[in-house]
Every structure is written in structure tokens, then in C-alpha cells.
Amino acid sequence: MRLSSPTWSRGPLLGVLYCVTWLLLLNYVAPQWMIPPGLRFGALLLARPRHWPWLIAGEWAAHLMFRIGSVDETAWLHHFITNDAAAVLVVGGCIAALRRFGLKATLRMPEDVARLLAAALLTAFVNTLFCCALSNLIHPQMALQSLGSVIGSELLREYLGSLLIVPIMIMAVREPPERQEITRTLLEALFVLLPILALLLVMLKSSPPLPGFARILALVPVLLFAFRNGWRGAVFAMVLINGGMMAFTRADMHQFPATESLLFLAVAGTGALVLGAASDALRRSSRRLSVQNARLEGANRRLDQLARQLSEVARRNLRTEEQQRRYVAAELHDELGQNLTAIQTRVKLAQTRLREAGLSDVSTSINDILAHMRAAVRRLLNSLRPTVLDEFGLARALEDGPIRDLLKTAGVAYHLDLRGNLQDLDEDTRITVYRVVQEAATNTVRHAMASHFMLRVLSGKRNGRRMVALDMRDDGVGLGSGTPGTGGGRRGGHGLQSMRDRVTALGGTLRIHISENGTRLRILLPASGREA
Incomplete structure (x- = not known):
């Protein structure tokens, strides 16, 4: 108590x-x-x-x-x-x-x-x-x-x-003072201050002008302690140095120093205390800065961990989406495709009776509708999961796949430049590259009123890391008044936002440049080898 x-x-x-x-x-x-x-x-x-x-x-x-x-x-x-x-x-x-x-x-x-x-x-x-x-x-x-x-x-x-x-x-x-500070000051006094004090006392007992120099040199350990131990160290050194000098020269106490000497001591002592306080403030600031840096490093590590988790979640979402696309494409191919084939077979079997009944035009109309439906289903299947991507790889899908057919049908010239090896890319990167190119070509056909679409794909290493760079351009009217990725304007809807989401999920970057001569999209993606 x-x-x-x-x-x-x-x-x-x-x-x-x-x-x-x-x-x-x-x-x-x-x-x-x-x-x-x-x-x-x-x-x-x-x-x-x-x-x-x-x-x-x-x-x-x-x-x-x-x-x-x-x-x-x-x-x-x-x-x-x-x-x-x-x-x-x-x-x-x-x-x-x-x-x-x-x-x-x-x-x-x-x-x-x-x-x-x-x-x-x-x-x-x-x-x-x-x-x-x-x-x-x-x-x-x-x-x-x-x-x-x-x-x-x-x-x-x-x-x-x-x-x-x-x-x-x-x-x-x-x-x-803190206990550690007291211990450090006493150790430095034992190994630094006491030897200097002994030297000063020897100088005080020597012949002139050494005693005058001793009083001036007495400020050196004071300033040293002020710098190393703050204002408390300066006070400790002043007390020890002056106490020792006074005790050693007590016989000369009646001879007061001149005013100039007192003024020198006043200025030097004031400077020592100010230096000590500044040293303490600097150390406190350094400690606070170290604590803040440690907190920032911890926050950055947590942010990096969250970023990795978000990226992994986005990757899983994209994989889930692709699996759903693959499932829907398989169902359409198996169910709707087989039913269309069955209907077409039945129509062919019934053509003779329809012709005898004077309904040959009905047979022709049904065949035209079935052909149109087959073409629509084929385009839908290519949009959901192009078979050329699975069967022949990314390079063949970009060269001769549905993207070229889409542009050719719309009357847009397709210029392709592939550099580097695209065959050993992992599945996430291959799907992302194909999807963003597909979305860009679709936007060009639907909104740009362009006559040319240029695609350059470069795969290589950058700073020891495998990267894939895409450069897509058209010579159309640009994005109009809309803001990319916000849903405004003629070409700023969900397509660009989908591209951003896919690129961000892989930790890549997407840049859009709009000018009077058209739109340019540049994408940089980190990549890895094909998964086993």
C-alpha cells in the first residue's frame, strides 16, 4: 500500500x-x-x-x-x-x-x-x-x-x-531518466568522462596557459554527452566536470574568473542544453518513425495478403464462369444440337409427302429456319467456349477462330502480329487473353464503325518474369462521350468492365487511349507455364 x-x-x-x-x-x-x-x-x-x-x-x-x-x-x-x-x-x-x-x-x-x-x-x-x-x-x-x-x-x-x-x-x-539511460551514461562516464577529467586536472596544475585551455576543453565532454545522452547527459557532465575542477582547485577559489570567461561558460552551457534537448527530440522522432514504419509495413503486408486473397477469389470466379460456360455450351451442343438434327431428319423424311401435298414451300421454309438456328447455335457455342481454343491453342484461335470470322463478316480488316511462344501459357492467362480480344473485337464491330482492327500479342520475360502484352487498335470513332467501364457512352458498358475485371484478377494492367483516329487498348499480364 x-x-x-x-x-x-x-x-x-x-x-x-x-x-x-x-x-x-x-x-x-x-x-x-x-x-x-x-x-x-x-x-x-x-x-x-x-x-x-x-x-x-x-x-x-x-x-x-x-x-x-x-x-x-x-x-x-x-x-x-x-x-x-x-x-x-x-x-x-x-x-x-x-x-x-x-x-x-x-x-x-x-x-x-x-x-x-x-x-x-x-x-x-x-x-x-x-x-x-x-x-x-x-x-x-x-x-x-x-x-x-x-x-x-x-x-x-x-x-x-x-x-x-x-x-x-x-x-x-x-x-x-530511464534505467537503461542511467546505465549507459554511467558506463560512458567511467570510460570516457573520467579519463578526460583526469587530463583536465593535470592541465589545471600545469603552468600557464594550460589552465585557461583546460576550462575551454572542459566543454568538449559536455557537448559529447549532450549529443549522445541528451540534456540529462549534458547536465551530468557539467556537474561532474565542474565539481571535479572546483574540488581540485579549491585553493584558487578566491580568484573569480573574468566576465568574458563567465560569458563563454553561459553561452557554451546554454548550447549544450539546447543540443541535448535537440538530440533527445531527434531520438524520440526516430523511435516514433520506426514504430510508424513498422505499423506501415504490417499494414502493407496485410494489404498484400488481402490483394492476393482478392486476386485468388477473382481467379476462382473466372474459373467458375468458364466452367459454367463450358457446361452451357456442352448442354446446348448435346441437347439443342441433337434436337435440331432430329427435326431436320424428320423434315427430310417428310419432304416427299409434303411435296405430294403441295407443301414443298413449307419444307423449304423449315429447312431455312433450321439452318439459321444451327448458325445461331454455332455462334453462341463459339462465344461461350470456342472449340478451337481447346483443340488447337491460343495462337490458332486468334488467327483463324471466331474472332476473325466476326470481323470478316462485319467487313473489318483483321491485322494480327503474334510474337513469342503462346502455347505453354497457363489456362487462366490463355482464357483471359482470348476473352479480352474477343470483347475488343465485338466492341469494334458493334460500335466503332471501323475498317481495320489491329492486334499485337507479345509473350516474353520482363525482369525475369514471364509477361504477356496485348496492343489492340481500331480506326473507328472512339468511345464517344462515355467513360470507360462505367456504362456510359456507346462503348463504355459492361464489356470494358468485364475486361478490367479479368485483367485485374490476374494482377495485370489495362490502359485505354482515345483519339480522333480510334481507340487503343494496351494490356500487360503476368503469366506462368502451362499447369500440369
């Missing part, structure tokens, strides 16, 4: 913890960082406004306890009024105002880092300027000294303190 403190006690607990932390940090003096102002900015930024009174009281209490027993009470009171008491109120007012402009305690994006550090710099400037102005009112002789700190090292040291401590507080409270 998770234990939590009562809501009313959280404010006092924060105040006590904040007071103790201030007491521990008030004795800390560093030439580069002013840690207590950074603690103040981070605490007020992370805490809820209803807890601010406890934080303010805790900071005041820490200052009062730290100053107890001061020899110069006047100087102590002046410092408390102009710095200790006023600073926390000024910083709180700045943070409350900046929150209205989108200030948040987060470092997830480079924009968040830039916004947060800009707020820290602005708050440090306003706080220092206010304290100097207040000090000028109480002791005018200290004005020049206070104004010098505004434009000098004090402002930069306060900003550097926020630059160091605020990301640590955010990392501890709002955005803790």
Missing part, C-alpha cells in the same frame, strides 16, 4: 526541506556558479503557487539563522533587505508573469530549453537590477558597485547557477 502525506502537510514539509537546503548551500562559494539563486528559481518554478508562501518563509528563515551572531548588524540588515528578503519575492513575481507566456518546467524540446533559460536570464537580470536599485535607495554610496554587478560577473554567475541546478531539479522531479 502506497503511503502519502496529508495534503495540508506538504507545504510545511517543502518549506522545511527548502530551508535546510538553503542552510547547506549558503556556505558554498564557487567562482563560476551561484547555486542558491538557481535553487530559488527551480523551486518556485516546480512548486505550485499555493506552496510558495512556505518556500518564501523557509528561505527567509534560512537567511536569519545563517546571519545570527553577525558582528555588523547594520550591514547584515541591509544585506537581508536588499538581497535575501527581496530576491525571492522578485523571482516569484517574474515566474508568475512568465507563466502567462507559456513558461513550463520541461526540457523535452529545444524550444522549451530556450524558453526556460531565457526566463532564467531575464529573472536574474530583473532580480539583480531590483536589488541594486533598492540598495541605492538605502546606501547611495553603493550604487556604482551594485550597477557594476548588474553588467558584470554577478548576473552571469546567477544565470550559470540556474543553468546548472534547474535542469537537475527538473530531472529529479518531472522527467527522471
Whole structure:
């Protein structure tokens, strides 16, 4: 069971913890960082406004306890009024105002880092300027000294303190690192950061100008960790490098660095945090992109599977249709054909009696009707299942089969160009090629008013895969105002849609080009060898 403190006690607990932390940090003096102002900015930024009174009281209490027993009470009171008491109120007012402009305690994006550090710099400037102005009112002789700190090292040291401590507080409270990230950072610190730190410490104890170069080279591991481990790595490297350098050079703590050095550290530290946040954002974007790519790949695999299933269903439907056609053709041939033959035989046997009865014209009329019916049945059988396709193959069916007879009867010249081997194609491909050519020729005869129909069939390999290409043209009036495959216009009915369905079922493509000189259809079909 998770234990939590009562809501009313959280404010006092924060105040006590904040007071103790201030007491521990008030004795800390560093030439580069002013840690207590950074603690103040981070605490007020992370805490809820209803807890601010406890934080303010805790900071005041820490200052009062730290100053107890001061020899110069006047100087102590002046410092408390102009710095200790006023600073926390000024910083709180700045943070409350900046929150209205989108200030948040987060470092997830480079924009968040830039916004947060800009707020820290602005708050440090306003706080220092206010304290100097207040000090000028109480002791005018200290004005020049206070104004010098505004434009000098004090402002930069306060900003550097926020630059160091605020990301640590955010990392501890709002955005803790993952366990794998901690392990990776510690391993890199052991094998990369510690050797570099040892080299820097050796340079600090060397003769000039190596100590100055050491402070500059200290930024190299910070930038490296920022790039590899994000803003958390940059903060970790800054704390370790600066902590080691401060501990090793504690004897020289009284010599504060120049303003130019502080400015360099401020710019470099800001750049390291921005670089780290950008590196984190890039890694998050890469992970999201990888997840999206995996999802897209899964979706594509499912779509491919569905496409294969739909293609297989379409193939089965076409095979079923062809089987039905074959069955109907067999029934017509067996039943209707035999009955017509029987009727014709009976008419021949009855011709003598009809002639004796003066009804020879009836016999002639019946024979003409039977001949017409036989021709109609023959055309219907060829349309349902041409025997030439089964008996002689696709090439012979295209050369001398019903398609040529249909065009010749309509007075349309038939031009055929066959290239490649068409005999070893599988049954689905052979039937599809024949049917689409049959449909195209039928459309030409019925609607195009053309005088020529040209067909080119090419069978071969393309990129290692067997393909069949068809190019069909006529010199007719085109498709008129209809849209292919939609049922509109003179030639845009079910015929073209049937061709599209057959081609799509085999995974092929169909292109239609319409011009004043006629219609052109180009079809590309994948094919395989003849089925066993």
C-alpha cells in the first residue's frame, strides 16, 4: 500500500526541506556558479503557487539563522533587505508573469530549453537590477558597485547557477531518466568522462596557459554527452566536470574568473542544453518513425495478403464462369444440337409427302429456319467456349477462330502480329487473353464503325518474369462521350468492365487511349507455364 502525506502537510514539509537546503548551500562559494539563486528559481518554478508562501518563509528563515551572531548588524540588515528578503519575492513575481507566456518546467524540446533559460536570464537580470536599485535607495554610496554587478560577473554567475541546478531539479522531479539511460551514461562516464577529467586536472596544475585551455576543453565532454545522452547527459557532465575542477582547485577559489570567461561558460552551457534537448527530440522522432514504419509495413503486408486473397477469389470466379460456360455450351451442343438434327431428319423424311401435298414451300421454309438456328447455335457455342481454343491453342484461335470470322463478316480488316511462344501459357492467362480480344473485337464491330482492327500479342520475360502484352487498335470513332467501364457512352458498358475485371484478377494492367483516329487498348499480364 502506497503511503502519502496529508495534503495540508506538504507545504510545511517543502518549506522545511527548502530551508535546510538553503542552510547547506549558503556556505558554498564557487567562482563560476551561484547555486542558491538557481535553487530559488527551480523551486518556485516546480512548486505550485499555493506552496510558495512556505518556500518564501523557509528561505527567509534560512537567511536569519545563517546571519545570527553577525558582528555588523547594520550591514547584515541591509544585506537581508536588499538581497535575501527581496530576491525571492522578485523571482516569484517574474515566474508568475512568465507563466502567462507559456513558461513550463520541461526540457523535452529545444524550444522549451530556450524558453526556460531565457526566463532564467531575464529573472536574474530583473532580480539583480531590483536589488541594486533598492540598495541605492538605502546606501547611495553603493550604487556604482551594485550597477557594476548588474553588467558584470554577478548576473552571469546567477544565470550559470540556474543553468546548472534547474535542469537537475527538473530531472529529479518531472522527467527522471530511464534505467537503461542511467546505465549507459554511467558506463560512458567511467570510460570516457573520467579519463578526460583526469587530463583536465593535470592541465589545471600545469603552468600557464594550460589552465585557461583546460576550462575551454572542459566543454568538449559536455557537448559529447549532450549529443549522445541528451540534456540529462549534458547536465551530468557539467556537474561532474565542474565539481571535479572546483574540488581540485579549491585553493584558487578566491580568484573569480573574468566576465568574458563567465560569458563563454553561459553561452557554451546554454548550447549544450539546447543540443541535448535537440538530440533527445531527434531520438524520440526516430523511435516514433520506426514504430510508424513498422505499423506501415504490417499494414502493407496485410494489404498484400488481402490483394492476393482478392486476386485468388477473382481467379476462382473466372474459373467458375468458364466452367459454367463450358457446361452451357456442352448442354446446348448435346441437347439443342441433337434436337435440331432430329427435326431436320424428320423434315427430310417428310419432304416427299409434303411435296405430294403441295407443301414443298413449307419444307423449304423449315429447312431455312433450321439452318439459321444451327448458325445461331454455332455462334453462341463459339462465344461461350470456342472449340478451337481447346483443340488447337491460343495462337490458332486468334488467327483463324471466331474472332476473325466476326470481323470478316462485319467487313473489318483483321491485322494480327503474334510474337513469342503462346502455347505453354497457363489456362487462366490463355482464357483471359482470348476473352479480352474477343470483347475488343465485338466492341469494334458493334460500335466503332471501323475498317481495320489491329492486334499485337507479345509473350516474353520482363525482369525475369514471364509477361504477356496485348496492343489492340481500331480506326473507328472512339468511345464517344462515355467513360470507360462505367456504362456510359456507346462503348463504355459492361464489356470494358468485364475486361478490367479479368485483367485485374490476374494482377495485370489495362490502359485505354482515345483519339480522333480510334481507340487503343494496351494490356500487360503476368503469366506462368502451362499447369500440369
